[in-house]
Amino acid sequence: MSAKTIDIPDSTSVKPEPLTGDQVMDVGDQTIEIDDPTFTQAPVVDRPNTVGASENTVTRIRTRDLSVFYGEVQALKNISLSVPQHRVTALIGPSGCGKSTFLRCLNRMNDMVDGVRIAGNVWLDDQDVYDTGTDVVELRKRVGMVFQKSNPFPKSIFDNVAYGPRLSGIRNRSELHQIVEHSLKRSALWNEVKERLSDSALQLSGGQQQRLCIARALATDPEILLMDEPASALDPASTARIENLIFELRDRYTIVIVTHNMQQAARVSDRTAFFYEGRMIEDGPTKQLFTTPAEKQTEDYITGRFG
Amino acid sequence: MSSVSTFVKPVSPQHQATGVQGRRKTFEKLIQAFLFVCAGISVATTVCIVVVLLVESVQFFFEVSIVEFLTGTKWTPLLKPQHFGILPLLCGTMLVAVGSAVVSIPVGLGTAIYLSEYAPPRLREVIKPVVEVLAGIPSVVYGYFAVVTISPMIRTVFPSAGPFNAASACIVVGIMTLPMIISLSEDALRAVPRSLRQGAYALGATKYDVTTQVVVPAAMSGIVASFLLAISRAVGETMAVTLAAGATPKATLNPLESIQTMTAYIIQISQGDTPAGTLEHRTIFAVGLTLFIVTLMINLLAQWFLSQVREKYE
Structure with a gap:
């Protein structure tokens, strides 16, 4: 396990600031900007003396003092979290702790909830997600999402995966076919469905449907993939397949996954954030959070004392 | 026990x-x-x-031979020489059914989509009861409305139209069947799981994309069923068409002419001038049977479409 960390300046002492430049890397309190456009892979910065930090990577999403209100109820309280590139970040916590609400802020899916009010900031790279000038449609193409319950459209397998590319205006049949095949291969479903792409997606099993939904999300070529308890409705075998898939996908995508299953978080994620009653209690490298949590509440939760 | x-x-x-x-x-x-x-x-x-x-x-x-009944193009049971071809009445009924559908389907589906997908909750609270009031207006009032209001308007635009014309009947029956299309289609649209909408939004779909590519196709069988039930209602509608469309059995597709529907003919005979037990009187049973078969077929088709909806989400 190679622990890696994004050192976040204390949110109480530092003003919110958007990320600037093409790539930004936090090393301790310094900010290093990388101008090299070919820079895509996370650099490994060797800092053996820093506890829990042996590798640094680019921050893709950063929130600062993010709060969400549903009417009078505050569902999220001042969350400041950074999501590193090409890593799996897990959000854990008991039901109703706000982890799904947080996830839905990252691609503005909360916008559709009546009476919702959002305070604080979310940045995707240097783009303010909640800026009035932000194109939500473009944002959601960059930040894909997989839901708790698989939700294939009542259309054919092909049309499900081709839905996103078609929205982007791709009409060429062979190009669409290429994207569909590519996406289904990446979601490890291709071999099971390649003979019956024109069958209804609703004929697939639950686990296959969820992998289809992942393929559908990948087909828009997102940079970030948000997963909201993607395996919670599946049997153990299908869950294992999804987890393996997540592990493979992290090479290409930045993944944020909500799970109430701590073993799952431990298995698939590089970093974990623990949410409780609308607050983020702590976050850190997964191994560190599960072995030597800093907070008592985290320890109580991961040792099964509540939740 | x-x-x-x-x-x-x-x-x-x-x-x-x-x-x-x-x-x-x-x-x-x-x-x-x-x-x-x-x-x-x-x-x-x-x-x-x-x-x-x-x-x-x-x-x-x-x-009367069944062949003459089904293929004859003249319907003059009360005049000599008598002709018993139902096509003019059938044609009149179909003209009103199709004409009313031209009015009710776009407006009704549009309203249903607006209520289900676009309308803010408060506005929906206002619109829905108004639609229900529309459903509660007696059909004779609609008929009257057609004669005194709609028909003169049509005659202003098309001076060739008669005081009684199929077009006014089409419009008024279209309005009458609106509530049926609106409420059934809206139910079908709302039955589409929220998760499908969210799935589409998460892929970068706009509201229009989600509505036209995901929600409406998913609800299509329920929507079609609402269309069919509305058409069935239009076929059986009596009072408004009797008042508005006239009493001239004519095999025409011109909506500006006076026509007679099957229902209006039954009313005409039932009013009492024609003695019971005569051939003339018996015509209404043959016409009634035809009407019954037509509406039954449409209703069965609608039921089949509705059963498709249930299959999909259970």
């Missing part, structure tokens, strides 16, 4: 227990019998109506 009770309450006197139980059983049986009769009434009525329609129609078809 009684043995269980005896085991549970071994001390209670046997005769008393059976007395209470006996009364309870009799009561249960009475209730069951009463409910059976209630259900039986509608079944018996349906059977009786079909039998009467069939018996009278068969007598009619002894005198």
